Amino acid sequence: MGAADVDGPMQALSGDGEEKILVSVRLRPLNEKEIARNDSSDWESINGDTVIYRNNLSVSERSMYPTAYTFDRVFGPDCSTKQVYGEGAKEVALSVVSGINSSVFAYGQTSSGKTYTMGGITEYSIADIYDYVEKHKEREFTLKFSAMEIYNESVRDLLGTDTTPLRLLDDPERGTVVERLTEESIRDWNHFKELLSVCEAQRQIGETSLNEASSRSHQILRVTVESSMQEFFRPLQVQHSCCHCEFC
Numbered sequence: 001m002g003a004a005d006v007d008g009p010m011q012a013l014s015g016d017g018e019e020k021i022l023v024s025v026r027l028r029p030l031n032e033k034e035i036a037r038n039d040s041s042d043w044e045s046i047n048g049d050t051v052i053y054r055n056n057l058s059v060s061e062r063s064m065y066p067t068a069y070t071f072d073r074v075f076g077p078d079c080s081t082k083q084v085y086g087e088g089a090k091e092v093a094l095s096v097v098s099g100i101n102s103s104v105f106a107y108g109q110t111s112s113g114k115t116y117t118m119g120g121i122t123e124y125s126i127a128d129i130y131d132y133v134e135k136h137k138e139r140e141f142t143l144k145f146s147a148m149e150i151y152n153e154s155v156r157d158l159l160g161t162d163t164t165p166l167r168l169l170d171d172p173e174r175g176t177v178v179e180r181l182t183e184e185s186i187r188d189w190n191h192f193k194e195l196l197s198v199c200e201a202q203r204q205i206g207e208t209s210l211n212e213a214s215s216r217s218h219q220i221l222r223v224t225v226e227s228s229m230q231e232f233f234r235p236l237q238v239q240h241s242c243c244h245c246e247f248c
């Protein structure tokens with residue numbers, strides 16, 4: 001069984017302003033059915049950045065195909081989602097608080113662990129963003145959340161009650177815009193978890209031969225972070241000389 005989940009490509013700007021894409025691979029452990037069938041994994045992580053394909057090809061055939069592939073990071077089946085997040089996505093996710101747009105996404109075959117991995121990455125990212133907010137009281141932050149899914153080539157709002165497909169518009173300044181997509185300001189951690197539950201309840205799932213709860217769609221969760229200097233941190237250096245105002 002090949003159970004490789006390519007997670008990331010993650011976009012970030014390196015120090016010199018150059019665009020950078022990081023690609024990580026996560027191998028999921030064999031599931032109960034696979035173990036019961038005595039399956040073995042076709043892929044093995046041999047170090048932190050290489051996977052090898054353990055094929056049954058003959059020696060002559062084997063020389064025609066590469067068996068080792070190198071990525072920025074390879075996470076073996078024993079790695080936790082926290083480790084995948086910490087080493088493969090945290091820096092990219094947190095770049096948003098410095099004003100850099102970034103995205104983290106997963107692709108891979110059905111049942112390879114995309115939903116499992118991205119669920120954890122979403123929660124760890126928001127927890128770290130909140131941690132940053134807590135440590136930077138000099139600024140005021142607003143976190144906004146929106147969620148959509150692309151299913152049968154139409155875009156659906158996962159936070160709205162209306163199931164009418166949303167229109168995509170081309171805005172000369174903002175690029176592609178999803179018209180009338182709900183955007184909620186996140187009040188706190190519990191509110192964020194509630195919003196995630198709403199998305200979870202609305203998303204399309206169905207059974208495939210490999211996954212009982214397979215996503216039948218592409219899901220896009222977006223968090224927008226806005227920040228401004230706190231009012232009370234502004235140095236009050238303006239000279240008040242009127243003598244009747246509240247500051248004098």
Ligand SMILES: Nc1ncnc2c1ncn2[C@@H]1O[C@H](COP(=O)(O)OP(=O)(O)OP(=O)(O)O)[C@@H](O)[C@H]1O
Binds near residue numbers: 208
């Ligand atoms: N690293 C892992 N450790 C333990 N269980 C995992 C891991 N990755 C995935 N799983 C389990 O494997 C099953 C399939 O995973 P998941 O639904 O995330 O796959 P998927 O790639 O999103 O599939 P689909 O494209 O069909 O939606 C789930 O039951 C999930 O809990």
